[in-house]
Amino acid sequence: MDIAEWRLKIDELDRQIVALISERAAAAQQIGRLKRTTSLPVYEPNRERLVFENVRAFNPGPLPDIELVHIYERIIDVMRALQRNELASQKNGAEEPREEREK
Template identity: 70%
Template sequence: MDISDWRQKIDELDEQIVRLISQRAEAAKAIGELKRISDLPVYEPHREQDVFNHVRAANPGPLADTEIQHVYERIIDVMRTLQRRDS
Protein backbone atom coordinates (compact mmCIF):
# COMPACT_ATOMS: atom_id res chain seq x y z
CA MET A 1 0.00 0.00 0.00
CA ASP A 2 1.17 3.52 -0.67
CA ILE A 3 0.73 6.57 1.54
CA SER A 4 -2.67 7.52 0.07
CA ASP A 5 -3.96 4.00 0.76
CA TRP A 6 -2.77 4.21 4.36
CA ARG A 7 -4.36 7.64 4.75
CA GLN A 8 -7.66 6.32 3.40
CA LYS A 9 -7.44 3.45 5.90
CA ILE A 10 -6.81 5.94 8.72
CA ASP A 11 -9.82 8.01 7.61
CA GLU A 12 -12.03 4.90 7.73
CA LEU A 13 -10.67 3.93 11.13
CA ASP A 14 -11.23 7.47 12.42
CA GLU A 15 -14.87 7.28 11.36
CA GLN A 16 -15.25 4.03 13.33
CA ILE A 17 -13.49 5.55 16.34
CA VAL A 18 -15.79 8.61 16.27
CA ARG A 19 -18.86 6.37 16.22
CA LEU A 20 -17.54 4.36 19.18
CA ILE A 21 -16.62 7.47 21.15
CA SER A 22 -20.12 8.81 20.52
CA GLN A 23 -21.60 5.56 21.84
CA ARG A 24 -19.33 5.81 24.88
CA ALA A 25 -20.49 9.40 25.41
CA GLU A 26 -24.15 8.29 25.36
CA ALA A 27 -23.35 5.69 28.02
CA ALA A 28 -21.46 8.29 30.08
CA LYS A 29 -24.43 10.68 29.85
CA ALA A 30 -26.76 7.94 31.11
CA ILE A 31 -24.39 7.17 33.98
CA GLY A 32 -24.13 10.88 34.74
CA GLU A 33 -27.90 11.11 35.03
CA LEU A 34 -27.97 8.11 37.37
CA LYS A 35 -25.21 9.70 39.46
CA ARG A 36 -27.19 12.95 39.65
CA ILE A 37 -30.38 11.16 40.71
CA SER A 38 -28.45 9.10 43.28
CA ASP A 39 -26.43 12.12 44.47
CA LEU A 40 -23.15 10.40 43.55
CA PRO A 41 -20.00 12.32 42.57
CA VAL A 42 -19.07 12.65 38.90
CA TYR A 43 -15.41 12.06 39.71
CA GLU A 44 -14.76 8.48 40.85
CA PRO A 45 -10.99 7.88 40.96
CA HIS A 46 -11.31 4.17 41.78
CA ARG A 47 -13.56 3.57 38.76
CA GLU A 48 -11.20 5.53 36.52
CA GLN A 49 -8.31 3.39 37.72
CA ASP A 50 -10.37 0.29 36.90
CA VAL A 51 -10.86 1.62 33.35
CA PHE A 52 -7.14 2.28 32.97
CA ASN A 53 -6.30 -1.20 34.22
CA HIS A 54 -8.85 -2.70 31.83
CA VAL A 55 -7.61 -0.87 28.71
CA ARG A 56 -3.98 -1.59 29.53
CA ALA A 57 -4.84 -5.29 29.87
CA ALA A 58 -6.72 -5.19 26.55
CA ASN A 59 -3.95 -3.30 24.74
CA PRO A 60 -2.44 -5.39 21.93
CA GLY A 61 0.12 -2.69 20.97
CA PRO A 62 1.90 -1.13 19.20
CA LEU A 63 1.21 1.66 21.72
CA ALA A 64 2.80 1.13 25.12
CA ASP A 65 0.41 0.67 28.03
CA THR A 66 1.29 4.13 29.34
CA GLU A 67 0.47 5.65 25.95
CA ILE A 68 -2.93 3.96 25.71
CA GLN A 69 -3.64 5.12 29.25
CA HIS A 70 -2.82 8.71 28.24
CA VAL A 71 -5.39 8.44 25.45
CA TYR A 72 -7.98 7.16 27.92
CA GLU A 73 -7.13 9.83 30.48
CA ARG A 74 -8.21 12.40 27.92
CA ILE A 75 -11.32 10.44 26.90
CA ILE A 76 -12.40 10.11 30.54
CA ASP A 77 -11.72 13.79 31.17
CA VAL A 78 -14.04 14.70 28.28
CA MET A 79 -16.70 12.24 29.48
CA ARG A 80 -16.50 13.67 33.01
CA THR A 81 -17.02 17.17 31.57
CA LEU A 82 -20.02 15.86 29.64
CA GLN A 83 -21.52 14.42 32.83
CA ARG A 84 -21.04 17.70 34.69
CA ARG A 85 -22.48 19.74 31.84
CA ASP A 86 -25.58 17.60 31.58
CA SER A 87 -26.28 17.49 35.31
Protein backbone atom coordinates in the same frame (compact mmCIF):
# COMPACT_ATOMS: atom_id res chain seq x y z
CA MET B 1 0.02 -0.26 0.32
CA ASP B 2 1.15 3.25 -0.62
CA ILE B 3 0.70 6.37 1.55
CA ALA B 4 -2.62 7.32 -0.08
CA GLU B 5 -4.04 3.87 0.63
CA TRP B 6 -2.84 3.92 4.25
CA ARG B 7 -4.46 7.35 4.65
CA LEU B 8 -7.76 6.02 3.32
CA LYS B 9 -7.48 3.26 5.91
CA ILE B 10 -6.84 5.85 8.64
CA ASP B 11 -9.89 7.87 7.50
CA GLU B 12 -12.08 4.78 7.76
CA LEU B 13 -10.63 3.85 11.16
CA ASP B 14 -11.25 7.41 12.38
CA ARG B 15 -14.92 7.10 11.42
CA GLN B 16 -15.16 3.93 13.47
CA ILE B 17 -13.32 5.55 16.41
CA VAL B 18 -15.69 8.55 16.32
CA ALA B 19 -18.71 6.20 16.37
CA LEU B 20 -17.27 4.29 19.35
CA ILE B 21 -16.31 7.43 21.29
CA SER B 22 -19.83 8.78 20.71
CA GLU B 23 -21.31 5.51 21.98
CA ARG B 24 -19.02 5.71 25.04
CA ALA B 25 -20.12 9.31 25.63
CA ALA B 26 -23.80 8.31 25.44
CA ALA B 27 -23.14 5.61 28.07
CA ALA B 28 -21.34 8.15 30.31
CA GLN B 29 -24.31 10.50 29.83
CA GLN B 30 -26.71 7.80 31.05
CA ILE B 31 -24.44 7.13 34.05
CA GLY B 32 -24.45 10.90 34.71
CA ARG B 33 -28.25 10.87 34.82
CA LEU B 34 -28.26 7.94 37.25
CA LYS B 35 -25.68 9.75 39.41
CA ARG B 36 -27.95 12.78 39.51
CA THR B 37 -30.90 10.76 40.82
CA THR B 38 -28.70 8.98 43.41
CA SER B 39 -26.54 12.04 44.30
CA LEU B 40 -23.29 10.22 43.48
CA PRO B 41 -20.16 12.24 42.53
CA VAL B 42 -19.16 12.70 38.89
CA TYR B 43 -15.50 11.90 39.62
CA GLU B 44 -15.00 8.25 40.63
CA PRO B 45 -11.20 7.63 40.87
CA ASN B 46 -11.56 3.93 41.78
CA ARG B 47 -13.66 3.29 38.69
CA GLU B 48 -11.15 5.22 36.57
CA ARG B 49 -8.35 2.99 37.86
CA LEU B 50 -10.32 -0.05 36.71
CA VAL B 51 -10.84 1.54 33.27
CA PHE B 52 -7.07 2.04 32.91
CA GLU B 53 -6.40 -1.54 34.05
CA ASN B 54 -8.89 -2.86 31.48
CA VAL B 55 -7.30 -0.78 28.71
CA ARG B 56 -3.79 -1.94 29.63
CA ALA B 57 -4.91 -5.58 29.80
CA PHE B 58 -6.33 -5.43 26.27
CA ASN B 59 -3.53 -3.40 24.69
CA PRO B 60 -2.42 -5.39 21.60
CA GLY B 61 0.43 -2.94 20.75
CA PRO B 62 2.22 -1.24 19.10
CA LEU B 63 1.38 1.67 21.46
CA PRO B 64 3.06 1.45 24.89
CA ASP B 65 0.58 1.12 27.80
CA ILE B 66 1.49 4.58 29.08
CA GLU B 67 0.55 6.26 25.79
CA LEU B 68 -2.77 4.43 25.68
CA VAL B 69 -3.46 5.52 29.25
CA HIS B 70 -2.67 9.14 28.30
CA ILE B 71 -5.26 8.96 25.52
CA TYR B 72 -7.78 7.52 28.00
CA GLU B 73 -7.04 10.23 30.57
CA ARG B 74 -8.13 12.77 27.97
CA ILE B 75 -11.19 10.74 26.95
CA ILE B 76 -12.29 10.41 30.58
CA ASP B 77 -11.76 14.17 31.17
CA VAL B 78 -14.21 14.81 28.36
CA MET B 79 -16.70 12.26 29.75
CA ARG B 80 -16.62 13.95 33.17
CA ALA B 81 -17.12 17.35 31.53
CA LEU B 82 -20.15 15.99 29.66
CA GLN B 83 -21.67 14.78 32.94
CA ARG B 84 -20.89 18.09 34.68
CA ASN B 85 -22.27 20.26 31.87
CA GLU B 86 -25.47 18.32 31.90
CA LEU B 87 -25.76 18.65 35.67
CA ALA B 88 -25.10 22.40 35.42
CA SER B 89 -27.67 22.94 32.67
CA GLN B 90 -30.28 21.11 34.75
CA LYS B 91 -29.47 23.15 37.86
CA ASN B 92 -29.89 26.30 35.76
CA GLY B 93 -33.43 25.19 35.00
CA ALA B 94 -32.82 24.28 31.36
CA GLU B 95 -35.61 22.11 30.11
CA GLU B 96 -34.64 18.56 29.17
CA PRO B 97 -36.24 17.18 26.00
CA ARG B 98 -39.21 14.93 26.83
CA GLU B 99 -37.71 11.81 25.21
CA GLU B 100 -34.55 12.25 27.36
CA ARG B 101 -36.60 12.72 30.55
CA GLU B 102 -38.56 9.54 29.95
CA LYS B 103 -35.52 7.28 29.46
